Amino acid sequence: GESVGLHLPTLSVQEGDNSIINCAYSNSASDYFIWYKQESGKGPQFIIDIRSNMDKRQGQRVTVLLNKTVKHLSLQIAATQPGDSAVYFCAESYAGANSKLTFGKGITLSVRP
Amino acid sequence: DVKVTQSSRYLVKRTGEKVFLECVQDMDHENMFWYRQDPGLGLRLIYFSYDVKMKEKGDIPEGYSVSREKKERFSLILESASTNQTSMYLCASLVGGGHQPQHFGDGTRLSIL
Numbered sequence: 001g002e003s004v005g006l007h008l009p010t011l012s013v014q015e016g017d018n019s020i021i022n023c024a025y026s027n028s029a030s031d032y033f034i035w036y037k038q039e040s041g042k043g044p045q046f047i048i049d050i051r052s053n054m055d056k057r058q059g060q061r062v063t064v065l066l067n068k069t070v071k072h073l074s075l076q077i078a079a080t081q082p083g084d085s086a087v088y089f090c091a092e093s094y095a096g097a098n099s100k101l102t103f104g105k106g107i108t109l110s111v112r113p
Numbered sequence: 114d115v116k117v118t119q120s121s122r123y124l125v126k127r128t129g130e131k132v133f134l135e136c137v138q139d140m141d142h143e144n145m146f147w148y149r150q151d152p153g154l155g156l157r158l159i160y161f162s163y164d165v166k167m168k169e170k171g172d173i174p175e176g177y178s179v180s181r182e183k184k185e186r187f188s189l190i191l192e193s194a195s196t197n198q199t200s201m202y203l204c205a206s207l208v209g210g211g212h213q214p215q216h217f218g219d220g221t222r223l224s225i226l
Contacts, residue, residue: 008153032212043117043203043217044156051212089155098163099144099207100171101215103156 008087010108019077023090023104026071030092034101035064035075038087047075047088077109085111115140117218119204125224132191134221136204142216143209145187147171147179150201150220162187163209194225 013019025033031052036044050057050064050073057064063076073090087108091101120135138145146161148171158171160179168179176198180188187206191198201222205215 034214036217041219043205043219046214046216049212049214093212098161098169099209099213099215100146100158100161105153105155 008106008108010110012110012112013080014112015080015082017080019075019080019084019109021075021077021088021107021109023073023075023107024071025073025090025092025102025104027092027094027102028071029094029096030102031095032093033064033066033073034091034093035062035073036089036091037084038089038106040086044089080109080111082111082113085109115142115206115216117204117206117216119202119218119221121221122219123222123224125226126191126194127226128194128196130191130194130225132194132223132225134189134191134202134204134223136187136189136206136218137185138187138206138216139185140206140208140216141184142206143184144207144215145181146205146207146215147177147187147189148203148205149173149198150203156203159189196225199223199225 034049035047038044048059061078065074087106089106090104147159148156162181178190204218207215
């Protein structure tokens with residue numbers, strides 16, 4: 001299991017660079033995955049989702065990649081901007097979960113000007 | 114856009130008080146959820162509801178109850194508040210059926226003194 005701590009892992013990137021945020025999941029039955037962004041003082045905001053019948057999905061400046069073989073999910077942000085600074089969560093669900101999501105602990109993205 | 118509104122952004126209560134946290138969504142969603150968010154622990158599901166007057170326990174229901182008398186409103190109740198219930202509380206809603214993203218409110222930061 002994951003260790004519990006007060007501080008989230010942090011990814012620091014230069015403004016304009018691409019960011020890659022990674023997430024490992026453990027439930028091989030999971031078939032739906034979501035990325036959320038949470039800015040300070042706000043609730044999680046939906047970014048992009050992907051179903052297990054796909055391995056890649058693109059949105060505006062974001063791409064989600066799914067590797068079911070190694071149970072790994074990643075979020076790529078192109079041309080990272082200061083407004084992208086936030087905590088990012090991955091979440092997973094499966095067919096029998098009654099729409100419940102299991103969330104990762106989160107990663108802080110810090111964008112350097 | 115889906116709007117999930119939590120009645121209070123900040124709340125301070127005393128140990129032993131009965132505390133009500135209110136959540137309203139405006140999209141006629143069947144499913145509603147209450148989470149608490151603590152540093153290093155991520156989002157943990159307290160209770161959820163998939164229809165009026167229906168409720169199910171999540172992962173950490175102890176010390177909490179819920180009420181869903183109307184489809185748009187889902188209330189979280191701390192029967193006798195304790196200091197270990199100091200946390201950020203997040204409400205989410207979701208249209209029923211199939212895999213869809215949950216939509217979150219901006220949270221209530223509750224302090225129990």
